[in-house]
Amino acid sequence: MRFFLGFIAYLLVCSVGFAQKINASYRLHIQKASSEIRVDGVMDEKAWEDAEVATDFFMITPMDTSFAKVKTDVRMTYDDKHLYLIVINHHAVDGPYMVESLRRDFSFGKNDNFLLFMDPFEDLTNGFSFGANAAGAQWDGQMYNGGAVDLSWDNKWVSKVKNYEDKWIFEAAIPFKSIRYKKGITEWGINFSRLDLKTTEKSGWAPVPRQFPSASLAYTGTLVWDNPPPDAGANISVIPYVLGGVSKNHQAEGKEVYRREVGVDAKISLTSSMNLDLTVNPDFSQVEVDRQVTNLDRFELFFPERRQFFLENGDLFAGFGYSTIRPFFSRRIGLNAPIQFGARLSGKLNKDWRIGAMNMQTGEVTESALPAQNFTVMALQRQVGARSNIGGILVNKQSLRYDPDQVTDGKPVYAEFNRNVGLEYNLASANNLWTGKAMLLQSFGPENMGRGLVHAANLRYASGNLTWNWQHEYVSENYTAEVGFVPRNGFYRISPMIGYRWFPKSEKILSHGPDFNTSIFFNTRGEQTDNTTYATYNVRFRSQSNLLGWVAYDFVKLQRPFDPTNFSGKFLDSGTEHTWNAFGLEYSSKPQSLFTYAFTSRVGGYFADGQRFNFTTDFGYRFQPYVSLALSTNFNQINLPQPWGDTRFWLVGPRVDVTMTNTVFFTAFVQYNEQINNINLNTRFQWRFKPASDLFLVYTDNYLPAPFNVKNRSVVLKFTYWWNV
Template sequence: MKNLFLLMAFVLVLAGAVSGMENHQPDSVQQTFNKDFVLHVKKTTGPIHIDGKLDEPDWVRAEKANNFFRVLPVDTGLADAKSEVVMTYNDQAFYLAFTFFDSSPGKRIMESFRRDFVFGNNDNFLVFFDTFLDQTNGFSFGTSASGAKWDGIMHDGSAVNLNWDCKWESKTVHYDDRWVTEMRIPFRSIRFKSGTDRWYVNFSRLDLKMNEKSSWAPVPRQFPTASLAYTGVLDWEEPLPKSKTMFSLIPYVYGSVAKNYEAGSKTDYQKDVGFDAKIGVTTSMNLDLTYNPDFAQAEVDQQVTNLDRFELLFPEKRQFFLENSDLFAGFGYDVVTPFFSRRIGLDAPVLFGARLSGKLNNNWRLGLMDMQTEKTADLPGRNFAVASVQRKLFARSSAGLIVVNKENIDEPGGAQDFNRVLGLDYNLASSNNAWNGKFFYHHSFDEDEHEGGQYAQGAHLEYKTRNIGISFAQTSVGTDYNAEVGFVRRKGYNFLGPSFSYTWVPNKKIVAHGVFAESENFYDTEFRKIDHEQTVGYNFEFKSRATAQIGWLDFYVHLLEDFDPTHKNDVYLPAGSEYRYGGAWVEYASDNRKNLKWSGSYTKGTFYNGHIDLVEGMLGYRFQPYVNFTLNMSYNSIRLPQPFETTDLWLIGPKMDITFSDKVFLSTFVQYNEQIDNMNVNLRFQWRYAPVSDFFVVYTDNYFTGDWASRNRALVVKLSYWLN
């Protein structure tokens, strides 16, 4: 709690300092690659009604963004599908309207009404805003042909985190020859610099009937249309108004009932209240507060069969941790990062927390977080604090510093139990996005004495063009490196990993095809090889949007510990033993434009000192836009010599997603997993009765496989409302 109070005091002092920096420090603005693509946006002269009818005078006189360029299947020439986008604004909000004309007959493809739809499964429009002209961070909005909304926060130049939501309006109307959408986005919903008269922007259209992706400002086919390096310029007629202080309060109430049959405990009834709050310290800096948060409504993870020796990584889905998440989670690599927010709150309830993040000016970004968890029967109360700062360098590169601190509170006898990590990262990104890379060095500290290295260090460099992709990665992690709040798959190793690919783009029945090769090599601290994974393959992209791939895998493993490859037997391969194995695989994914779609892969080969057959597949069918059914499955047949038993592992996951409208959703997800002897049922009902305000009912049930005895079940009801 002490750390939280110190952080809050610092926030109050910082607020004035940040405002001063916004007004007085000069900005370094990098010219976008498509600086000659300029859309002039005029201010409104009258009201705009969000009804999908572009009959207001401001739409008639607005400058049009049209003549979209084709990006896929090939980035040559203008798109066949004609598109028009217009914009206007007033002191409270900005407005977009787009018209997408049909160039071929047939139904428009729309998977469902669900917010944050799957991009490749819907005809859709997306817009990408770079509000600080740094070509690294931004905001994305969009709609599918069904009218489903898409909104996300952008980082790392093109990545869009769709778990972020804000308040805005849209309306989609269909005509025989076109579909039209109007949007109203309040300025207070996003971050930008007050008084600016310029943003960077790009508009993207996916027309699945035509099998064509296009953008207003041209983007090379090897990059997503979300690439902020290739945005055009948005020129506001008058400087944007100074944003008023944003304050949002999201109170919620919830109740739950749970029964753990496996432990034989009594039925547990709980009810409680909590809140989240968002405070705009400045137009570019946001303070998030939470008290007694509950994350029961977060989507359940999709399980996988684990045949590896190391922990699996699952993504963060809780909204509190998402805005500017790269300031905290973007350090290091996915497999060795000093901060992984899922370490907080999954083994003990979070009592309260604060999170300050955003821009100090165009060159500097700041992130501060402090979270306090509750004391339980098994764990003491713990405090998690993170501080990071990032400086923009050159065209689109940056350098960042992070400090992560975890401390146990009220340890018996006054003992000190802490874990800290100090890290420095350099992120490379060229102006045309062809070169990307990273260099980092992290060091951990705790109360124990260490003889081995307490460091993690890595470097990565990638070069990508229309035809060629080359990369090289290097990592070293010391034996005693300890990042308790991070994610570190393994310790005490050195890694070298080159890769190469070459793609031909004939644009015929086969749109593109090419070869790829990747080599992953692990060595111990004395540089003796302990693992490798060599991959070579060939892939195909068909004009029908189907894809195929074939390849060969080669593994070498020197076991440092006893290991059961099946995770199901009571015997182990001994530490010190060595294995060389591998096999071939083939995979195919059908045309996802059709209501019925499927994908499958088959791998056959040796596995340690035995053999394996692996089959994975997906079968999906949609009754658009109301019902979407998918069935994912994985089957592993592992045959190791005695004393191991032949092991067959099934993982089957049917999921039914029903979207009654753009406000009412029901999803049912069943996962049968033989490896962990569990079948999980997750049912989630959501009613968005007001903007970003929800009523949830979540039911979960777990059973043993075989006798189908119940392990545990729970029912949660939650109501939240967004006040601002």
């Protein structure tokens, strides 16, 4: 505890002295529209003639020391209901635009695009992003942690892109009801980002150092309102759904199971910056399937949350901790039981305070003796210094009407409750050069079971050339987070990293340099159990292609039996030691081409003095902007002594995306996973007939690869409608 408090004190010192906003001198004035605005991609309204222009963008990449060569002009205005934006994206060289497709929330680096980043609280930490690619595909996301964008967030707004011979124009209307902002504030953080793939130039209105993303809220300019933004007024949205479907388990020779379901979500804005979300009988059948992986890991794998209900302000809950130490992981809710209802309160109390509270109720599952359970999560965050914050979290999982003495027939016995309480300090200096975290967690269970402690911290420095990071972690043996993601416990870990980049005056190479990092684990008795050390060399070309080579050393002392193929059912003994070396090469092609490709390779040792060869590929071809074809492959060959012998796994995933318009989409995704002996087919048709209102048709099949028998099959038709009360 003394060390924890000392580390927080050190981080607080690092955050002092950077209180002045860096790009405070970049100011764009916005005034109420002097005429009606039609969102048509044509700048012919008087309101646009009267609006102030943001121009003379700064180059971010390939260099950040000059103005951009590609010219971009931005104007903004508003009326009582909407915030308006129009952008003239001039061409610097002749040729067609470059985009993947009309798919919403496109890949940033593979599309000519314009993005708006806004911080309506001027806290340099949280905000919203809107934008489009040159074909008109929309991009929207919620911003958190000073520059991360959660593209799973979806809301109502309209836009239009119109292409001309020498430019493309993006025009948008964003309802004030679709965003959160503090009433009465007359200055918002704002920045604009432009990516032009023909020139491989990324630029921003307010300058951003090239080591940071253009989304970095630390480097926003200021949007100055002539009057406080209008009150959004009563803001209640009801989003009902109706669903019908049928499924059949062919392996069990089961009968058709029919689904006839209705449910509803509601969004209630308690204030312009505080939102209450309610859900009754939610269904997430339209959510895109997870990408399968060949699993050779000793620990549980992480798959991200995709369900819309859990995403707005989700960083308050899911952002607590580190990637492998998460006290809350929303995918634990509704994993094996139906969600009956839930509520979530989240948002800003004022400029310095954020709050989040969630309560979800799941139903009983008789077949597995799983009782009805209630999940409660509460989070509170207080901004300190320039962009840092201190946060607390409480996570509670409670079994209802549960008597373990009544569980029989070998069915699992579930804990009556599991709780986690945590405190965390997040450092982010005003210039973003210093970032870090220090956290403390305590878990609680019935009768002193599952009571454990976690401490972890890191400090990172990232300048234009030098980057280094120190991280250490401790998780006690009996720490338990049943609603979290903590794949291993009973360890100490240290993980330092250092890297350096040179930026030569070269027509071919943008940057190059080495990285060194190591991750060393000790058990609670102080014995080393794992050591993974990497040395890599990175080359980034001006064409935006990347080349990376690496060498690695691995040491593992198994703490429990492990099957090195995760397939054979034959295990290495606990306590055995394994050491090997490996090397690899990775390359990704330039994103401007219609045909893109990437590969990774690995050659070297493996457990039990064995050998492992791994090769992955990703191919893509686009008939822009309507069709995108992709094929990913992953091949593993593992050569081990008996009783394992030689094992080979293929994972192959072809995918087709057809975007007939920016409101009609079709996706077909096939995954052949040899390790689990399964072929999965998932197809999804989506028609966005109104903003945030959709019709989905989802068809799913699972097959045995040989003799290609059907395992199970389902089809679902779902209708959702976003209704503003």
